[in-house]
Amino acid sequence: MNSHKRALTSNDITKLEIFSDPQFSPDGKAFTFVSTTINEQNDYQSQLLYQKMDTSATTPWTFGADSNSHLRFSPDGKKAVFQSTRSGLPQLWLINTDGGEAQQLTTFKHGATSPTWSKDGKSILFHTSLENDDDIHNQKELSSEEKQKIKETKSKQPLIVNRLKYKSDAKGFHDTTNTQIIRMNVDDWSLEQLTYADTDHFFQDVSPDGRQILFAANLNKNADRELSNDLYLLDTVTKEITNLTEGKGSYHQASFSPDGAKIAYFGHEFAYKSATLTELYVFDLHTSKQTCLTTDWDMQLGDAMIGDTRLGDSTTGPTWHKDGRHLFFIATSYGATALYQINLKGKYQTLYHKDNHVFGFTYNSVNDKLILGISTPINPGDFYLLNEDATLTQLTNGNEVLLNEIAFGEPESLKINTQDNWEVQGWLLRPYGFTEGKKYPMILEIHGGPHAMYGQTFFFELQLLAAKGYIVLYTNPRGSYGYGQKFVDACRMDYGGGDYQDVMEAVNYAVHTYSFIDENRLGVTGGSYGGFMTNWIVGHTNRFKAAVTQRSISNWLSFYGVSDIGFFFTEWEHGLNLLDDPAKLWEISPLKYAADVETPLLILHGEKDFRCPIEQGEQWYITLKHLEKEVEFIRFPEASHELSRSGKPEMRIERLNHICRWFEKYI
Known part of the structure; x- marks a missing residue:
């Protein structure tokens, strides 16, 4: 670690520039991407940047304090459509690629998102939210005054709930709208609604001839009680809808082959419930046969890396090669994500795999090139051109000033062999200004999920704790992605068992291996499932001097009924629902062991967290406080489960400051 650079502070999170969604221009001579920053109003803003391949200079295509994203070039490259909040809600805008002012295309009441061009450039497909009786030809975005009036009216009315899935952490309480797919004719800007069912429809792709639309949805009568997500073909002439996957699983990221004869997509059939590895399928439209290309693999497809600064979407695959016989995609393995290519017989090759995080890519069929986000x-x-010899040419340097000013730590990779013969991967960050011969306190970090993965990506919270003088230990205990199906499934029906053993053995390994760790000054923290594990730890050992539990689970009995996923997640992860065996759910609830807690505990929770609702934190706090334990409760207004990743910037900083304050006080 460079001692000439300064240490990271919590406020530095406002200085980061986060890149996402690289998109090649059709001729392959340039690319665009999204840059997300925090502005002077302490809010997020996203701009579209353009860069030619033969230069490192970028040209802003949008300005101001709005969110601009999802730019897609027309097939001839002369125009581009994107979504922007400059009118209030996300709406579609059109810009000439040779310059000029953007033209607003939509004024939908609930906004318009995710635009895609047809292959002939004659139409644009997009999403909007509609009531069942809405007329798409009579849509107008509401003024601020109109929105406020509706908000006040709703505040005086009860919320009538008659569905099982009536809320979600992403949207809050659901309304009576559904996501529908709209087609816009570019010649006269006329609109056509393509889907109408009383459910959400998610556009996937349009066929090369423009006649068929591919979308994902659940059109079954029991959709409110199901978690399946099928792929459907819509014939835009006959309006006939064909189900391709027949309710067997959940499928997404589907796309037509260049000749339109096949469809590639990710998905799985819930063989291991929420711990099921994603597979890659190809559907042959001539034979109606579905083939799984990855049957013999033991690898999670897509990007399962967890972090706290990755704002914005990026393509992770599957993406067709121009020959129609190969596909590109990202997969997750051993603390890293990499880019792969596979043929239609299931034979794959690694195109790029280093000890880092490939978070997205874009492919151009003209020059047969790939740009990776790493x-x-x-x-x-940043973005890099992938060369034929698997080397990289750096294209951007987004955080150059900050990286030259601040010292960030390179983690040391660990492998811990547990007593029951599991191998657990982890990392250890040394503190800022590390000096040989000096003892340092250590913080154990535990990720959420549990089916996710720590790895070789940028993680602000971990770097901040190292900057504050702590050794930081973080691991992928059993239940994590990246180590095969058996490993990711190993924590189901065993919460607080093998997973607890893994993290504690990792602590033992670290303190016995590194003489600079002060084993009498240990802390622990984690969020979501990591919050559950933090709660479990303080109820089962006094080894840690302080703990911070974030958006946690304390009581599986109530979680079943209050979480947006509780009614199925409880059965998926524990093998039973509330009425099946409440005594067993109580046995694995940290709340049961509150009397045994002696570790000073800080509870952090968002007040609008619908994934792990704040009543979980409330129960935990009141019980511990009533027992006269050393505990404090911080409630974050308007914050969802995503507080640490995409919450309001000032609340993210407050959260980080409270974590550091608690550890400084007690360790």
Whole structure:
């Protein structure tokens, strides 16, 4: 670690520039991407940047304090459509790629998102939210005054709930709208609604001839009680809808082959419930046969890396090669994500795999080139051209000033062999200004999920704790992605068992291996499932001097009924629902062991967290406080489960400051 650079502070999170969504221009001579920053009003803003391949200079295509994203070039490259909040809600805008002012295309009441061009450039497909009786030809975005009036009216009315899935952490309480797919004719800007069912429809792709639309949805009568997500073909002439996957699983990221004869997509059939590895399928439209290309693999497809600064969407695959016989995609393995290519017989090759995080890519069929988005533990992310020899040519340097000013730590990789013969991967960050011969306190970090993965990506919270003088230990205990199906499934029906053993053995390994760790000054923290594990730990050992539990689970009995996923997640992860065996759910609830807690505990929770609702934190706090334990409760107004990743910037900073304050006080 460079001692000439300064230490990271919590306020530095406002100085980061986060890149996402790279998109090649059709001729392959340039690309665009999204840059997300925090502005002077302490809010997020996203701009579209353009860069030619033969230069490192970028040209802003949008300005101001709005969110601009999802730019897609017309097939001839002369125009581009994107979504922007400059009118209030996200709406579609059109810009000439040779310059000029953007033209607003939509004024939908609930906004318009995710635009895609047809292959002939004659139409644009997009999403909007509609009531069942809405007329798309009579849509007008509401003024601020109109929105406020509706808000006041709703505040005086009860919320009538008659569905099982009536809320979600992403949307809050659901309304009576559904996501529908709209087609816009570019010649006269006329609109056509393509889907009408009383459910959400998610556009996937349009066929090369423009006649068929591919979308994902659940059109079954029992959709409110199901978690399946099928792929459907819509014939835009006959309006006939064909189900391709027949309710067997959940499928997404589907796309037509260049000749339109096949469809590639990710998905799985819930063989291991929420711990099921994603597979890659190809559907042949001539034979109606579905083929799984990855049957013999033991790898999670897509990007399962967890972090706290990755704002914005990026393509992770599957993406067709121009020959129609190969596909590109990202997969997750051993603390890293990499880019792969596979043929239609299931034979794959690694195109790029280093000890880092490939978070997205874009492919151009004209020059047969790939641009990768890559993050490392000391760089939030930049774009690179992948050369034929698998080397990289750096295209951007988004955080150059900050990276030259601040010292970020490179983690040391660990492998811990547990007593029951599991191998657990982990990392250890040394503190800022590390000096040989000196003892340092250590913080154990536990990720959420549990089916996710720590790895070689930029993680602000971990770097901040190291900057504050702590050794930081973080691991992927059993239940994590990246180590095969058996490993990711190993914590189901065993919460607080093998997973608890893994993290504690990792602590033992670290303190016995590194003489600079002060084993009498240990802390622990984690969020969501990591919050559950933090709660479980303080109820089962006094080894830690302080703990911070974030958006946690304390009581599986109530979680079943209050979480937006509780009614199925409880059965998926524990093998039973509330009425099946409440005594067993109580046995694995940290709340049961509150009397045994002696570790000073800080509870952090968002007041609008619908994934792990704040009543979980309330129960935990009141019980511990009533027992006269050393505990404090911080409630974050308007914050969802995503507080640490995409919450309001000032609340993210407050959260980080409270974590550091608690550890400083008690360790």
